[in-house]
Amino acid sequence: MATNGEQKQESRHQEVGHKSLLQSDALYQYILETSVYPREPEAMKELRELTAKHPWNIMTTSADEGQFLNMLLKLINAKNTMEIGVYTGYSLLATALAIPEDGKILAMDINRENYELGLPVIEKAGVAHKIEFKEGPALPVLDQMVEDKKNHGAYDFIFVDADKDNYLNYHKRLIDLVKVGGLIGYDNTLWNGSVVAPPDAPLRKYVRYYRDFVLELNKALAADPRIEICMLPVGDGITLCRRVS
Numbered sequence: 001m002a003t004n005g006e007q008k009q010e011s012r013h014q015e016v017g018h019k020s021l022l023q024s025d026a027l028y029q030y031i032l033e034t035s036v037y038p039r040e041p042e043a044m045k046e047l048r049e050l051t052a053k054h055p056w057n058i059m060t061t062s063a064d065e066g067q068f069l070n071m072l073l074k075l076i077n078a079k080n081t082m083e084i085g086v087y088t089g090y091s092l093l094a095t096a097l098a099i100p101e102d103g104k105i106l107a108m109d110i111n112r113e114n115y116e117l118g119l120p121v122i123e124k125a126g127v128a129h130k131i132e133f134k135e136g137p138a139l140p141v142l143d144q145m146v147e148d149k150k151n152h153g154a155y156d157f158i159f160v161d162a163d164k165d166n167y168l169n170y171h172k173r174l175i176d177l178v179k180v181g182g183l184i185g186y187d188n189t190l191w192n193g194s195v196v197a198p199p200d201a202p203l204r205k206y207v208r209y210y211r212d213f214v215l216e217l218n219k220a221l222a223a224d225p226r227i228e229i230c231m232l233p234v235g236d237g238i239t240l241c242r243r244v245s
């Protein structure tokens with residue numbers, strides 16, 4: 001039986017952005033409170049708190065994943081980047097703050113309204129000039145980009161956090177656009193832990209629908225000789241793919 005303390009932890013874990021696959025809520029809370037929140041840039045905190053009030057806040061990138069992306073981009077000296085799936089822009093801001101003054105992010109989302117909710121915070125942080133936002137489905141844009149050889153190998157880092165049923169379609173195109181030695185990060189590759197759920201497990205409809213696509217993606221990435229991979233249980237699971245050929 002859960003004690004009061006455990007119940008409290010459980011409810012805290014439901015807070016927006018507290019997306020984790022860790023089995024211990026207390027441990028996740030410890031990570032956030034000890035290492036993430038104290039070092040979170042003011043603008044990211046503001047954007048996280050603003051997003052928490054939005055009805056679709058479950059979609060936001062968690063604060064620990066935001067911190068991870070920010071560090072990763074600095075480690076690889078990323079300059080030219082792409083993001084598919086922006087929502088209110090938490091991962092976008094983590095990226096924009098990490099890349100140099102003349103760095104670029106091509107950011108795509110079918111929904112401009114949510115991007116514009118977060119935009120004033122991004123502008124206040126002084127990094128909006130790095131972002132080119134394209135409203136609409138990402139796939140046709142990628143198709144166009146692939147046609148032009150000058151886009152081949154042009155990206156240091158690409159973050160994919162949008163329609164899971166298209167991830168494999170994205171991969172087919174992104175592998176040409178990322179440079180050899182560059183990274184593609186696919187988000188939600190552990191899909192709420194559902195990748196190991198038994199066939200009869202009671203899953204929410206959208207979790208069940210996308211699960212098969214995520215399973216297929218994970219298999220395909222593991223078998224793709226053009227990349228090295230690393231699947232991390234950060235947030236909802238992120239698979240980093242380093243292009244090697």
Ligand SMILES: C[S@@+](CC[C@H](N)C(=O)[O-])C[C@H]1O[C@@H](n2cnc3c(N)ncnc32)[C@H](O)[C@@H]1O
Nearest residue numbers: 060061085086087090091109110137138162163
């Ligand atoms: C999980 S959210 C992105 C979260 C975001 N990275 C963040 O840090 O808050 C997924 C986003 O993908 C967008 N999306 C869905 N289908 C898309 C498509 N075909 N092309 C581009 N964006 C799409 C949705 O509008 C939504 O904003």
